Amino acid sequence: MFVIVFANGEFVPPADLNKLLVAADLLVAADGGARYLETLGRAPDILIGDFDSLPIEIANSLGRKEVQIHKHPSSKEQTDLELALEHALRAGATEIVVLAGLGLRWDHSLANLFLTAHPKYVGVQIQFVHGEQRVHIFHGDNELKAKKGEQVSLIPISGDVRGVSTRNLLYPLNRETLYFGSSRGVSNIVVEEGAEVSIESGVLLCIVSPAENGGSE
Numbered sequence: 001m002f003v004i005v006f007a008n009g010e011f012v013p014p015a016d017l018n019k020l021l022v023a024a025d026l027l028v029a030a031d032g033g034a035r036y037l038e039t040l041g042r043a044p045d046i047l048i049g050d051f052d053s054l055p056i057e058i059a060n061s062l063g064r065k066e067v068q069i070h071k072h073p074s075s076k077e078q079t080d081l082e083l084a085l086e087h088a089l090r091a092g093a094t095e096i097v098v099l100a101g102l103g104l105r106w107d108h109s110l111a112n113l114f115l116t117a118h119p120k121y122v123g124v125q126i127q128f129v130h131g132e133q134r135v136h137i138f139h140g141d142n143e144l145k146a147k148k149g150e151q152v153s154l155i156p157i158s159g160d161v162r163g164v165s166t167r168n169l170l171y172p173l174n175r176e177t178l179y180f181g182s183s184r185g186v187s188n189i190v191v192e193e194g195a196e197v198s199i200e201s202g203v204l205l206c207i208v209s210p211a212e213n214g215g216s217e
Contacts, residue, residue: 001025003093006033006044007081007112008053009103012131020129026091030084033100034058043067048087049080081112085121095125102130113137117157117203136206144195149211154178154185154197154204163200168192178204 004024008031014020021027021042029037031049038058047062048070063069072083081101088096102109116126116137128135136142138154146152152169156178166173170189178185185204189211197206
């Protein structure tokens with residue numbers, strides 16, 4: 001099952017947004033993320049959160065439609081995005097795209113990304129899409145859906161990540177260790193489609209960027 005989750009961060013739509021929306025089996029809005037679906041003329045299948053960032057007129061409008069609404073108290077211990085991801089997992093999601101999951105609040109952006117590093121999401125393909133950049137959390141064996149020439153950065157987020165091997169990247173790794181706090185895995189390049197990244201132990205943050213993106217090395 002392919003699920004799209006609209007969070008409440010900065011919405012930078014990718015060029016293939018319409019294709020993603022058509023392919024989605026389930027649309028989930030995490031609180032204020034429903035605003036972005038509203039601008040697209042769409043309604044979520046699921047609306048979830050404490051609704052502190054959702055305009056009342058949108059909430060009322062969705063309440064009159066066939067939208068499943070799950071309201072939580074404002075004193076909850078989980079963010080709206082975490083609630084949305086957990087709902088998608090319970091619904092049987094095998095692939096999740098998060099839109100508007102990143103933004104100006106670095107604490108929210110980092111917390112959102114690291115949510116998907118939890119072991120319960122092993123086996124679910126999750127990516128954050130921000131314009132033409134995609135961010136993945138990698139465990140185990142992973143197929144990298146990237147085009148030739150795109151830039152790939154592999155960043156350890158669980159301490160040292162061991163047994164890292166790659167396929168179809170310009171600078172190959174063969175059962176090597178990417179050390180926490182090292183930039184060795186930054187700015188690799190896809191040389192052929194069908195790139196792969198495998199990990200024996202640990203968790204990697206994988207960022208895929210268009211070939212023309214500038215750097216700050």
